[in-house]
Amino acid sequence: MSTPNVIVIGGGLGGLWATLRIADAGFPITLFSLFEVKRSHSVCAQGGINAVLDTKGQHDSIRQHIIDTIKGGEYLANQPPVKAMCEDAPGLIHTFERMGVTFSRTPEGLLDQRLFGGVKNKRTCFAGASTGQQLLYGVDQQVRRLESEGKVVKHEWWEFLSLLLDADGVCRGIVAMDLNSLEVRAFTADAVVVASGGMGQLYAPKSTTSTNSTGAAASRCYRQGAWMANAEFFQFHPTAMMGHDKNRLMSEAARGEGGRIWVPKTPGDRRPPKTIPEAERFYFLEEFFPAYGNTVARDEAARAIWTVTRQMGLGIGGDGGDRVYLDLTHLDAAFIGARLGAILEIYRKFAGVDPMTEPMEIFPAAHYGMGGLWVDFERSADGGIQPDSPRNHATNIPGLYACGECDYAYHGANRLGANSLLSASYSGRVAGESVVSYLKGLAVDRGGLAPAIPQAEVACQQGINAELMRAEGADTPYLIQKELGALMTTKVGVVRSNPELTSALGEIQVLQERLGNARLGESSTWANQSLAFARQLGDMIELAAVVAQGALARDECRGAHYKPAFHIPIPEGTFAGDPEFEAYRDRWHANNAQWLKTTIAEHTRDGPKLSYQEVDLSVYAPTEPRDYR
Amino acid sequence: MTEQPIHLRIRRQDRPDSAPYWQEFTIPGHPDHNIVSLLMALRENPVTVSGERVDPIVWEHNCMEEVCGSCAMLINGVPRPSCSALVAELDQPIRLEPLPKFPVVRDLLVDRRRIDQGLKQVKAWIRIDGVWDTHEGAPRIGPDAWAADYLYSRCMSCGCCMAACPQFGPHSAFLGPAPLAQARLMNAHPTGRYDKTERLHAIMADGGLSDCGNAQNCVRVCPKEIPLTTAIGELGRQTTVQLLKDLFGPR
Ligand SMILES: Cc1cc2nc3c(=O)[nH]c(=O)nc-3n(C[C@H](O)[C@H](O)[C@H](O)COP(=O)(O)OP(=O)(O)OC[C@H]3O[C@@H](n4cnc5c(N)ncnc54)[C@H](O)[C@@H]3O)c2cc1C
Ligand code: SF4
Ligand code: SF4
Ligand code: FES
Secondary structure, eight states, rough: OOOOOOOEOOHHHHHHHHHHHHHHTTTTEEEEESSSSGGGGGGGGSSSSOOOOSSSSSSHHHHHHHHHHHHHHTTTHHHHHHHHHHHHHHHHHHHHHHTTOOOOOTTTTSOOEOOOOOOOOEEOOTTOOOOHHHHHHHHHHHHHHHHHTTTTTEEEEEEEEEEEOOOTTOEEEEEEEETTTTOEEEEEEEEEEEOOOOOOGGGTTTSSSSSTOOOOHHHHHTTTOOOHHHHHHHHEEEEEESSSSEEEETTTTTHHHHEEEEEETTTTTSOOOOGSSSEEEOOOOHOOOOGGGOOOOOHHHHHHHHHHIIIIIOBBBBTTSSBBEEEEOOOOOOHHHHHHHHHHHHHHHHSSOOOTTTTTTEEEEOOOOOEOOOOOOBBBBBSSSTTTOTTTTTTTTTTTOOOGGBBBSSSSTTTTTHHHHHHHHHHHHHHHHHHHHHTTTTTTTOOOOTHHHHHHHHHHHHHHHHHHOOOSOOHHHHHHHHHHHHHHHHSSSSSOOOOHHHHHHHHEEEEEEHHHOOOOOOOOOSHHHHHHHHHHHHHHHHHHHHHHHHHHHHOOOTTTTTTTOOOOOTTOOTTTSSHHHHHHHHHHHHHHHHEEEEEEOOOTTTTTEEEEEEEOSSSOOSSSSSEEE | OOOOOOEEEEOSSSTSSSSSSEEEEEEOOOOOOOOHHHHHHHSOOOOOTTBBBBBOOOOOOSSSSSOOOEEEEEEEEEEEEEOOOOOSOSSSSSSEOOOTTSSSEETTEEOOOOHHHHHTTTTOOOOOSSSOOOOOOOOOOOHHHHHHHHHHTTTTOOOHHHOOOOOOOOOOOOOOOOHHHHHHHHHHHHGGGGHHHHHHHHEEEHTTTTGGGOOHHHHHOOOTOOOOOHHHHHHHHHHHHHHHHHHHOOO
């Protein structure tokens, strides 16, 4: 047998880490990406990456990182992979350091660490305000080195379209399209890793993610039989700067340093914000959450903004009045400039307005998909994951692996800040190791792929292109995407209700039909971006149905998924031991018994078929309800 | 801020080998438009001022936060990322052209693979044994050295500096400023310096450092304010020392 080869789809942190690990083991790799890999969405991350190094004399522990991650995810993440990730985090940071990542330093020349949301200790490594960019470049440079040594071949500006599955349903390669020549070609491989990133664009333009974070690649795997898990969990960041094209993240730090959020008390008040007297302003976070005020947790803040703008009609700004003010103008300019320079710069650059003199206009924005392709793991004797098990990060399709934001592991119902760069890197490395074990275990006489299979798949994909090129309908894909984003933001967003979700599912269906009858508006056979976009949009609509269906079925509130009709409030003024509190605790346990489960969505011709899987709670059992009083 | 219609002149090209041509568009203004959001709005309804329906304009963009480096183009004659180019601050009609010096793929989309080749040529990486854990911390880096290096590590390969450089282009083998600055960065790293000699030899060859005419155009356009000419100056001193070493040093 010749040396088995691997295809990696995606050149963000996840894909590049997988590539490095597989190349280390001596297997040839072909890497596919929609564009030069160093432009992947991973560059956008600013805040940092978590690892317990305990460099600040706080007695931080890996155990605490594990617990923070599990609790942060509202117990929905399988715990052995979480444990293994937290344990491996320090080693991962040191490897990044060896690669030359310019992490910020202490006066002693050691790695500096800072505090991040949801955590009590300084545990977050950062590289100025561009951590994601620096981490990505670290691995990108290593892959470039391997490329120059002939160990990796990059296919940039190629789009993955579908999997090649053999008669036994084993993944044996992919079909991809050259985004310039539009050539559709089959590539066989002995294993495939998908690392195609998140799906924030389902909510476009009210999303903080890059335009390529469409989830289309994951959706294509789903259509061919891979399971999607926990797709209904989607994190909305409360304070993003509104833009015509996208929402840009305004770090939590702005509120942490004393920023106040408000709207005018009178609906439709058009006066410039600085001229509105204090008495006519509604500082709603401070009123709703007297104990926490403006620094209340991300999900609570996002919901409060939603209530004030969508339900009370008090929003400001042009786009249907759904913005609120984030005000820094009362703070000392020198102090704020020193502490928040980077984000002030973004606001100045993109809004053309100085947040030191004018309040910023912000809105909650879709930020991170907690769900994604379902992946397996093998529990080890010590309660983590078994090193080198071929099951780790394997999807339910043999030979197909997933890592990074496109998989569902590690984050549960919510994500802990600065843990997703960690999970993307860690899962990439694990998936790489797992693929190596899988290849080593392959039967020697497995035989080639019957040529009819790639031929048929290429023809099928070419057929889809031809059909799209021919269509002469009324809508354009760009308009349909706008409607999808608005629909998802309004009905499958921060606050959800069953009647709205039901109606969303109907509308999603209509969008799918309309896309089938849209016109591309161009017929060029060279670099036709509308064609690629229309194809992705079809896959996004498919995924939107999975998100909405999962949300409709899950009648509870957990993390980023919030349905007021099923909210179980803590009875006011009662504590453990009080009969009322104990009654509440019983309800909480009963709810967990029903809903502390992984949602699995399987593709069928009639839409997603849902089922539920037990969560592995072997590290830290949920015994106490969360109580922030 | 303007609510007036925005007037655009766009240089288009259907294929790498076909002739360029200009088209004009007007599009309703919006106070927070940047060039990327304008092009996004335009592709929904690409009709020229003379009422002709045309193909949507092709260009590259991803992050829309000026960090991925993909969206650079010539805007009113200046190379810059288009996502951070606010319409309100531009003179109209706004002229959009593909980033010069790089081959055009289609419309405003160019092929910047030469930056990548340059990075390979100067070996812009730290050579490590493998990506496994070595159970050892990396060498320390002082805060001052960090601050100097950090400036260079922000280069997003947008190509603006190369587009502005009179020495770089299809006519010459010159590497261009961005890969040179990366050689400076790697040479400064405690592990990267082990390969310093090789990197210096690479930039002492044809198309290397000596092709820089010191016109300083590059620093003026870099959106990340990377001190390119400082890097070039430092490399100049390093190559001089290397030259002496090559002539007289121990073998
Ligand atoms: C504004 C912002 C700030 C953030 N800040 C932080 C932070 O401070 N800390 C933190 O931990 N996390 C942060 N995150 C989250 C984190 O950045 C991402 O979760 C992570 O980078 C995802 O990495 P990835 O490798 O999975 O995917 P990506 O980096 O998105 O890469 C996806 C890759 O897949 C390729 N691809 C996609 N589809 C196809 C296809 N069909 N064919 C071929 N290739 C394809 C793309 O070309 C790309 O190379 C932030 C996110 C946002 C939006
Ligand atoms: S200083 Fe050198 S690299 Fe910069 S623009 Fe001038 S010639 Fe080009
Ligand atoms: S040095 Fe500046 S202008 Fe040149 S590629 Fe890098 S970021 Fe762009
Ligand atoms: S879109 Fe990323 S730099 Fe402009």
